[in-house]
Amino acid sequence: MEQVNILIIGAGIIGLAVARELSKEFEDVVLVEAEGTFGRHTSSRNSEVLHSGIYYPKGSLKARLCVNGVRELYQYAKENNIPFRNCGKLIVANNKEELSILEELKNNGENNGVLGLQIINESECKKLEPQIMAKYAVKVPSTGIIDSHKLMQKLENEAENNGAFIVYDMKVISIDAFAEGYLINFSNGENFKAKIIINCAGLHSDKIAEMVGINIKREKLQLHWCKGEYYKSSKIKDINHLIYPVPDPNGIFLGIHLTINLQDEVRFGPNAYYVDELNYEMDESYKPEFLKAIKNYMKIDEENFHLDDCGIRAKLQKEGDSFRDFHIKEESEKGFPNFINCIGIESPGLTCCLTIAQEVRKLINN
Numbered sequence: 001m002e003q004v005n006i007l008i009i010g011a012g013i014i015g016l017a018v019a020r021e022l023s024k025e026f027e028d029v030v031l032v033e034a035e036g037t038f039g040r041h042t043s044s045r046n047s048e049v050l051h052s053g054i055y056y057p058k059g060s061l062k063a064r065l066c067v068n069g070v071r072e073l074y075q076y077a078k079e080n081n082i083p084f085r086n087c088g089k090l091i092v093a094n095n096k097e098e099l100s101i102l103e104e105l106k107n108n109g110e111n112n113g114v115l116g117l118q119i120i121n122e123s124e125c126k127k128l129e130p131q132i133m134a135k136y137a138v139k140v141p142s143t144g145i146i147d148s149h150k151l152m153q154k155l156e157n158e159a160e161n162n163g164a165f166i167v168y169d170m171k172v173i174s175i176d177a178f179a180e181g182y183l184i185n186f187s188n189g190e191n192f193k194a195k196i197i198i199n200c201a202g203l204h205s206d207k208i209a210e211m212v213g214i215n216i217k218r219e220k221l222q223l224h225w226c227k228g229e230y231y232k233s234s235k236i237k238d239i240n241h242l243i244y245p246v247p248d249p250n251g252i253f254l255g256i257h258l259t260i261n262l263q264d265e266v267r268f269g270p271n272a273y274y275v276d277e278l279n280y281e282m283d284e285s286y287k288p289e290f291l292k293a294i295k296n297y298m299k300i301d302e303e304n305f306h307l308d309d310c311g312i313r314a315k316l317q318k319e320g321d322s323f324r325d326f327h328i329k330e331e332s333e334k335g336f337p338n339f340i341n342c343i344g345i346e347s348p349g350l351t352c353c354l355t356i357a358q359e360v361r362k363l364i365n366n
């Protein structure tokens with residue numbers, strides 16, 4: 001039986017960043033992943049946006065880890081030749097009611113430490129983005145985009161160079177707690193003993209917590225999967241900023257927005273609806289909802305508007321709930337010392353990958 005010091009479960013962006021961070025300092029770090037390679041789920045199915053931290057409540061982990069995370073990721077990308085662009089974003093509004101939401105957002109962002117926020121008027125918007133219809137906008141200079149695949153590749157590479165082992169096709173099926181640590185059983189019949197477990201299993205992180213014996217219902221750690229689909233339009237060119245509407249008042253997503261990627265292709269989405277199965281198939285039933293939302297801020301040619309891709313969010317927030325923060329915790333209080341959960345790592349998880357990893361490091365006792 002393998003005996004390891006730290007076992008990390010899940011090679012999405014979070015598990016990879018945690019493996020890199022911990023392998024700088026600790027020996028015997030192993031990252032196990034159910035799939036044949038990294039990033040086969042949420043980390044490859046997102047908008048690749050580096051968020052500023054404007055949306056999240058002051059004092060929350062999401063606010064703190066995002067504001068610091070975006071800064072650190074730009075620096076990391078620069079130092080490691082990971083393609084990115086600090087393009088900035090506009091959150092657009094078309095009436096006075098929405099303007100007051102923009103003002104609240106700007107105040108919230110400033111309280112969180114987001115720099116350079118500015119409310120601009122219609123003519124200033126037109127100058128920046130001639131194709132966008134907006135009476136007002138908040139200009140958010142720190143937002144950007146990144147090549148998330150190259151980022152994951154670099155994190156994997158650094159973790160391995162630091163001495164971490166990354167093992168693919170290793171699906172955790174059960175975990176037993178015992179006095180000196182944990183026994184982890186895999187679907188291929190192998191098992192490992194580990195002193196410390198870091199649960200970075202994304203959409204299944206609640207199930208991993210349940211495997212060790214945490215009552216996820218009682219602890220309100222059950223995940224609610226929330227699908228988001230994207231459409232693309234090959235005809236729209238020359239957009240320089242990401243364009244967001246004022247956020248959804250129910251707080252489950254940021255509204256159907258426009259993003260560009262590093263090849264200057266335009267995508268719209270994601271929308272948001274709760275699902276029970278892990279199924280990345282798509283149909284066009286939400287297309288009218290997309291078109292209606294987009295027409296509030298730009299003219300769109302319906303003929304050149306096609307389904308693109310989708311992702312599924314690992315939300316702690318179920319329908320009707322208010323804000324839920326990331327759950328990043330060492331679970332001694334629940335009777336599981338040295339078991340660290342990262343649950344509910346929805347957006348802005350990509351932006352926060354380096355700072356989440358640092359947060360995990362702080363939870364490990366030397």
Ligand SMILES: Cc1cc2nc3c(=O)[nH]c(=O)nc-3n(C[C@H](O)[C@H](O)[C@H](O)COP(=O)(O)OP(=O)(O)OC[C@H]3O[C@@H](n4cnc5c(N)ncnc54)[C@H](O)[C@@H]3O)c2cc1C
Nearest residue numbers: 010012014034042043046047049172202311348349350351
């Ligand atoms: C539609 C959408 C848009 C988003 N847009 C953005 C954005 O623009 N900016 C941003 O900052 N964030 C964004 N996010 C959030 C971001 O993508 C996530 O926070 C991040 O990718 C989560 O990474 P993860 O490593 O926790 O999960 P994942 O990438 O899902 O990785 C978890 C891994 O655990 C593995 N695993 C699961 N169970 C087991 C098991 N039993 N044994 C072994 N391995 C297991 C899985 O196979 C998987 O590889 C978006 C998310 C979605 C869904």
